[in-house]
Amino acid sequence: MNDDELNATRAPGLPVPSSRLARLARLGSTGAGVAGRVAAGGLAELGRGRRPHLRDLVLTPGNVRRVTDQLADMRGAAMKLGQLLSMDAGEVLPPELAAIMARLRAGAEAMPPAQLRRVLDREWPPGWLGAFARFDVHPIAAASIGQVHRAVLKGGPTLAIKVQYPGVADSIDSDVANVGALMRMSGLLPRGFDLAPYLAEARAQLHAETDYAAEGAHLARFGGLLGGDDRFAVPDFVGEWSTRSVLSMSFMPGDPIETVEHASQAIRDRVARNLIELTLRELFDFGWMQTDPNFANYRWDAEGGRIVLLDFGATRRITPEVADLHRRLLTAALDGDPATLRALAAEVGVIGPDTSPAHANRLVAMAEIACAELRRNEPLDIAALDLPRRMQAEALALAEDGLVPPPLPMDALHVQRKIAGMYLLAARLRARVPVRELVEAHLGRTGPN
Structure with a gap:
């Protein structure tokens, strides 16, 4: 890896919208688009002499694709909330909502190398690149809150470095509120279902998950709890290359x-x-x-x-x-x-x-x-x-x-x-x-x- 690779602007990847205004605009356009499609579909059904059902109008392939693609592109709390709901849908929500969110269990788009470089320049000391013999610019995993890169320190171990998407932590409250509004608008929640406590818990959990310093402490704790158990392997926490938004650990092979x-x-x-x-x-x-x-x-x-x-x-x-x-x-x-x-x-x-x-x-x-x-x-x-x-x-x-x-x-x-x-x-x-x-x-x- 070199500076040109990290500064590349045409490398694969999709920038993460980092400002609250940009993220609100994304969700607002999604809601408006869904609402417009629902209205058009309802008029079409009335024109055919049939009474439209909101659930059928919302769950069109186009609306499902539009909502899930937009949340996946945004990453952060918007995508994470969809993942949480898709896994928990059998517990508290109807299966149709799980269908809308199911795609969000898959990996996210990676942020481009130039955006990655800006995050690392902000989090690490000047000249940090010189400490690495290799830094793979393309992530080995990309999820809702961050993406993971493989890197090798000069004369040192191979690391797995999780880098948080910019703006994710600051956008949690607004993302959760807006995704909740989309869900209420969908008409898919059971009548009388109180969504508020679940959104509040999702908000609290997401704030906790964006604190990589706390996650590093949990990683070290479980490493100690399972240190003598050869059935499990837990990566070593590497504190000197970790911050609140970057988490570094030893790289663990596996499928x-x-x-x-x-x-x-x-x-x-x-x-x-x-x-x-x-x-x-x-x-x-x-x-x-x-x-x-x-x-x-x-x-x-x-x-x-x-x-x-x-x-x-x-x-x-x-x-x-x-x-x-x-x-x-x-x-x-x-x-x-x-x-x-x-x-x-x-x-x-x-x-x-x-x-x-x-x-x-x-x-x-x-x-x-x-x-x-x-x-x-x-x-x-x-x-x-x-x-x-x-x-x-x-x-x-x-x-x-x-x-x-x-x-x-x-x-x-x-x-x-x-x-x-x-x-x-x-x-x-x-x-x-x-x-x-x-x-x-x-x-x-x-x-x-």
Whole structure:
């Protein structure tokens, strides 16, 4: 790499709009474009003598493409919020909204080298380029908040350097507000659904994730917690080349975790078991949890037989109260105790004061579907269980019957998101996991009663 490469203006990449005005204009044009298409589509339907339905008008291929492309181009909070919603849609939102956001799980466009150079010149001391024997100008990964470059220090190690997109941290509040406005305009939210607490939590999480100094501390913490466990590999934090907007760490070789799908059954089972056990350790032993189960945050080092853990920006403190709540939930699940499950559902807020008895009964029945599987003594063939489809069918039936999901405690929601993500990954790997055995061990139980 040389100065010409970093200063190149015709290299591939798409500049990140960094000013609040530019980002507001992007979202405003998206909303106006969608609204115009909806209006035109509605008039066309009326002209055909048919009553238009807003959901059908919004979910045209053109509108889906327009919204997702615009959010992906903006990166930052706009894209990250779409990713969060697309993964959590089965929990709190209808599946149509997940369809709009699904593309946002893929990688983002990279920023051009000239914009990258300006960011690094601002964050690092003058003459920083001379410290590197090599700096790959093209990123090895580009996501919603930043992109990652491979670099080699002179006489030193190979680094993975995550560089935050300019303007992302300053635009979080306005991005979240404007994406929320787009969602409300879409008509896809259940009637009466309170989006505000979810937007507030997304805003808080995004502010935390743009603080790379805090992420560096989480990276170092997990490196210490897992230092003696050869099942996992955590990059070393490199503080001298890190700032609030640049995070440097040792480069860890590995392939996407999805490549384990093509490995032997024994390896697939072992990888899924280790990740599920790690989640239980985070919840009950560490008191800290990396709550973003995006598959891109896990790599597979086939040569070392290790799972590489990446991206600790979404790490959260697990309070004793949250751990105790999940301990009681799992105990009731294993004991087949619907009365306690109902009481805990009320304690969590899944069943609210305005929830009808009929809806409460159906919610407890939904919980019992998952609990019945957990009580099996044999390893679970997770892909064959098809729990997400069964649970989604029940949730849709409840929504059609008028249930409005109450706001849930965010700490519990983040834990549930991590658990759901590990379930989806284990299903992707077609793994068979002795889930009951793992849970019993972390609850201090020796086996079925």
